[in-house]
Amino acid sequence: MLTEYTRRFLSSEVPPRPAEDCLFHVIPVPHEATVSYAGGTAGGPAAILEASDQLELLLPDERAPGEKGIFTHPPVDCNGAPELVMERIAAATGAAFDAGGIPVLLGGEHSLTYGALKALKERCGTFGLIQFDAHAYGCIRSCAVFQIINVDFPDILRNGKGDGLACLVQLGNRIFCGEELQARRAFNVTSWDAPFLMRNPAPAALMPENFPERVFITFDVDGLDPAVIGETGTPVPGGLGWYQALELATEAVRGRRLIGFDVVELAPQSGKIASDFAAALLVYSLMGLALSV
Numbered sequence: 635m636l637t638e639y640t641r642r643f644l645s646s647e648v649p650p651r652p653a654e655d656c657l658f659h660v661i662p663v664p665h666e667a668t669v670s671y672a673g674g675t676a677g678g679p680a681a682i683l684e685a686s687d688q689l690e691l692l693l694p695d696e697r698a699p700g701e702k703g704i705f706t707h708p709p710v711d712c713n714g715a716p717e718l719v720m721e722r723i724a725a726a727t728g729a730a731f732d733a734g735g736i737p738v739l740l741g742g743e744h745s746l747t748y749g750a751l752k753a754l755k756e757r758c759g760t761f762g763l764i765q766f767d768a769h770a771y772g773c774i775r776s777c778a779v780f781q782i783i784n785v786d787f788p789d790i791l792r793n794g795k796g797d798g799l800a801c802l803v804q805l806g807n808r809i810f811c812g813e814e815l816q817a818r819r820a821f822n823v824t825s826w827d828a829p830f831l832m833r834n835p836a837p838a839a840l841m842p843e844n845f846p847e848r849v850f851i852t853f854d855v856d857g858l859d860p861a862v863i864g865e866t867g868t869p870v871p872g873g874l875g876w877y878q879a880l881e882l883a884t885e886a887v888r889g890r891r892l893i894g895f896d897v898v899e900l901a902p903q904s905g906k907i908a909s910d911f912a913a914a915l916l917v918y919s920l921m922g923l924a925l926s927v
Contacts, residue, residue: 661740
């Protein structure tokens with residue numbers, strides 16, 4: 635039996651319900667081990683939970699994800715070796731999915747995505763990954779996707795022809811190194827970088843034709859412009875706007891089933907609550923996508 639955390643997401647609007655009666659299962663993951671610039675991501679989950687009580691039940695489009703039930707799990711224990719932390723993240727994600735819920739992970743640094751994908755791979759087989767991020771490495775070099783491709787289950791992101799990554803789409807990238815660009819080309823990754831999206835309408839064919847029906851969104855808040863969320867480890871200028879990002883996410887999941895998502899890399903700063911609130915609203919808005927599929 636799952637026990638709910640005392641600090642619940644949107645507790646001001648959503649009454650507590652048994653875990654099995656809730657569509658959304660929020661999993662705080664205060665993990666911070668490999669942040670390369672400014673720190674503070676360990677405080678992200680708590681800041682999002684606190685800010686969530688300032689949200690309204692209704693989104694601007696009048697959807698109310700909270701009416702489907704939101705269950706908040708206790709924070710994942712992030713002490714110890716990274717391998718142990720990933721196993722705990724996988725266990726929490728699996729428990730949420732097995733209870734009939736959509737896992738919603740609050741970071742914490744971006745490497746937590748690996749644990750979530752590991753659990754979902756074991757339960758769902760092939761699914762697609764949609765990455766919002768300023769950096770290509772968020773999923774190619776230093777965390778989930780690159781490890782999954784090369785170590786644990788190499789088929790998760792390959793299409794049936796074996797000619798590239800049919801199951802990864804990157805949105806909003808705008809800072810790279812040569813290794814990342816080389817990996818993109820080697821695996822034929824579908825990517826719509828921020829400079830292109832700023833100068834052109836969103837592409838009509840946003841997603842590959844053979845993209846899976848089940849999808850997971852990993853959303854690094856630095857994918858957004860720092861004017862939207864500035865409290866993050868590496869705030870890179872020229873990011874996605876608020877409504878632009880939500881429209882891209884909406885199009886990416888259209889006709890598909892959202893099986894989980896994470897929002898990562900919020901690094902809250904004392905007295906600067908705008909980013910905390912924006913991150914909480916982003917989480918709730920992505921919950922809304924599960925109702926529109």
